[in-house]
Amino acid sequence: MPSSMRILQVSAEIFPLLKTGGLADIAGALPAALQEAGCDVRVMLPGFPAICAGLEGAVPVGSFAMPWGEQVEVVYGSLPALAREGRTLGAYVLMAPGLYDRPGNPYEDANKQAYGDNHRRFAALGLAAAHVAHGLDAQWRPQLVHSHDWHAALAPASLALWNEGRGPHVPSVYTVHNLAYQGVFGPEHFGDLGLPGRAFHVHGMEFHGQLSFMKAGLFYANHITTVSPTYAQEIQGPEQGCGLDGLLRARNQHLSGILNAVDDSVWNPSTDALIAHTYDARHMTGKAQNKAVLQAEMGLALEPDAALFAVVSRLTEQKGLPLVLAAVDEIVARGGQLLVLGSGETGLEQAFVAQSKAHAGRVAVKLGYDETFAHRIFAGSDVTLVPSRFEPCGLTQMYGLKYGSLPLVRRVGGLADTVVDSDLETLEDRTATGFVFDDFDETQYRRAVRRAFALYHRKAEWNRVRQTGMKLAFDWTTAAGHYTALYQQLIHV
Known part of the structure; x- marks a missing residue:
C-alpha cells in the first residue's frame, strides 16, 4: 500500500531554502504532496549554507569516504520551512564543508564559472543516497530513491552498481527537468566517482569519450520521468534529445511524462501575502490595483488600459528572449508596455536595458531574480510571455494562468500541455486560456x-478567457497520484 512506502527524494536545491530555477519549486512541493498521499518521505540535499541554515535538530547518522579520501558526514534533521499542516519534513544533509560551504550560487563561482570540482560535489550526493538506501541510517531505509536532474543522477547508477551490481536491489526513479543541462566532465575524473570501472562504457555513463551524469541517470534508473507528457515525446527525437535521444528511444517503455504542478499554498492570488491586493476569478478589482502599483514602482506610464506584457525568466536564448527583443516595437507601437525580470546572458541583459532607455515609460527592466517581485509581476500584468525554443514543463505560464496573466507561449513541451490557444473555436467553447504559436519564428511570434492585443480590446471575451485560466487546477494531488502509482509498481516488481 502507498502508506507503507518509504521514499527518499534527492535534489541539489529545494524551495524555499535554495532556488536557482523550477527544479527547487518541484523538489519543495512534491514531498508534501507525497506525504498527503500517505508516503513516508525524506529528502537528501547537499550541505550548502542556505540548506544548513534551514536544518533543525540535526543528528549524525553515519559517514563514508569518497575515493579521493574526503569524509562525508550525513546528518538527519527537519526542515521547518517545508512543514505543512503539522507534518514535518525530514532531511538527510551532507556535511562536507570542503565541497559545499561556498558563498553564492551552488554550481558556479562569482565569475559565473562552474566549480572545477562539481563532479566530486555531486558524485557525493548520488553515493550518499545509495549508502542511505543500504542502511547507513539504522533507523530508516528507503524502499525507493527518486532523484532529480544531473546533480543527483549518480544515485541510480550507485544503486544499480552497488557491490558491482550484486547487492540487494533498491529501485530508482530519475526525473529529467531539463535535458540540456547534462553534467558532462572529462574522463580523467572517473576515479573520483566511486563507481566500478564498467560504468565508464557506452552502456553506462560514457558519452563521446566524456563522463555524463545525465546519461548515468537515464541509463541506470529503473524508470525515467520528465516534467510533461509532450517533453517526454520530444526528447526521443534528435531536435530536443541533446544527443541522448537514441538511449531514450531504447528506454521508452520505462519513460513517462508527469506534468508538474503548482503549489497552491505559495502561488494563489486570493491568499498571497506577497502581493499588494489579493483577488480571485470572481473579484478582480485587486488585479487592476496591483497593476497600478507595478506601473508606479517600475516607472511605467500609469495607464490602466495599456496591455502590460511581462517576462519572468532566466535571460537565455532557450527562453525565446531574442524573439521578445526583436518585437518590442510591436508592443510599444500598439500602446502596450513590457516589464522584464531576470538575469542571464550578458548580451540579452544589455539589450533589454537599452530598450528600457529607448522606450522610457513603456519598457522597464529589473535585472536579477527576485521571488517576491515575481509574484507582484504575475499579479499586475496582463500577458506572461514564454516563447521558448524548448521548455520541458515551464512553471511560469502556470503562475500566469493562476494570476490572470494570460500566457503567450510557443507550442512546445509543457507549454503545449498547459495553454489552449484563443481562436474562434476555443473562444466559442470556452476552453481558451492564452495565445499559442508554432514555429520559433519572429513573424509567428508577432502575430x-x-x-x-485584439482580444485585450474585447473586454468581455478577455475576462472570460482569463477566468477560464484562473480556474484551472494544476494540482499536486493529481501529480502525486501518478508518482505513487509508479513507485508502487517498481517496489512490488
Whole structure:
C-alpha cells in the first residue's frame, strides 16, 4: 500500500531554502504532496549554507569516504520551512564543508564559472543516497530513491552498481527537468566517482569519450520521468534529445511524462501575502490595483488600459528572449508596455536595458531574480510571455494562468500541455486560456502578440478567457497520484 512506502527524494536545491530555477519549486512541493498521499518521505540535499541554515535538530547518522579520501558526514534533521499542516519534513544533509560551504550560487563561482570540482560535489550526493538506501541510517531505509536532474543522477547508477551490481536491489526513479543541462566532465575524473570501472562504457555513463551524469541517470534508473507528457515525446527525437535521444528511444517503455504542478499554498492570488491586493476569478478589482502599483514602482506610464506584457525568466536564448527583443516595437507601437525580470546572458541583459532607455515609460527592466517581485509581476500584468525554443514543463505560464496573466507561449513541451490557444473555436467553447504559436519564428511570434492585443480590446471575451485560466487546477494531488502509482509498481516488481 502507498502508506507503507518509504521514499527518499534527492535534489541539489529545494524551495524555499535554495532556488536557482523550477527544479527547487518541484523538489519543495512534491514531498508534501507525497506525504498527503500517505508516503513516508525524506529528502537528501547537499550541505550548502542556505540548506544548513534551514536544518533543525540535526543528528549524525553515519559517514563514508569518497575515493579521493574526503569524509562525508550525513546528518538527519527537519526542515521547518517545508512543514505543512503539522507534518514535518525530514532531511538527510551532507556535511562536507570542503565541497559545499561556498558563498553564492551552488554550481558556479562569482565569475559565473562552474566549480572545477562539481563532479566530486555531486558524485557525493548520488553515493550518499545509495549508502542511505543500504542502511547507513539504522533507523530508516528507503524502499525507493527518486532523484532529480544531473546533480543527483549518480544515485541510480550507485544503486544499480552497488557491490558491482550484486547487492540487494533498491529501485530508482530519475526525473529529467531539463535535458540540456547534462553534467558532462572529462574522463580523467572517473576515479573520483566511486563507481566500478564498467560504468565508464557506452552502456553506462560514457558519452563521446566524456563522463555524463545525465546519461548515468537515464541509463541506470529503473524508470525515467520528465516534467510533461509532450517533453517526454520530444526528447526521443534528435531536435530536443541533446544527443541522448537514441538511449531514450531504447528506454521508452520505462519513460513517462508527469506534468508538474503548482503549489497552491505559495502561488494563489486570493491568499498571497506577497502581493499588494489579493483577488480571485470572481473579484478582480485587486488585479487592476496591483497593476497600478507595478506601473508606479517600475516607472511605467500609469495607464490602466495599456496591455502590460511581462517576462519572468532566466535571460537565455532557450527562453525565446531574442524573439521578445526583436518585437518590442510591436508592443510599444500598439500602446502596450513590457516589464522584464531576470538575469542571464550578458548580451540579452544589455539589450533589454537599452530598450528600457529607448522606450522610457513603456519598457522597464529589473535585472536579477527576485521571488517576491515575481509574484507582484504575475499579479499586475496582463500577458506572461514564454516563447521558448524548448521548455520541458515551464512553471511560469502556470503562475500566469493562476494570476490572470494570460500566457503567450510557443507550442512546445509543457507549454503545449498547459495553454489552449484563443481562436474562434476555443473562444466559442470556452476552453481558451492564452495565445499559442508554432514555429520559433519572429513573424509567428508577432502575430501572436497582435492576437493578444485584439482580444485585450474585447473586454468581455478577455475576462472570460482569463477566468477560464484562473480556474484551472494544476494540482499536486493529481501529480502525486501518478508518482505513487509508479513507485508502487517498481517496489512490488
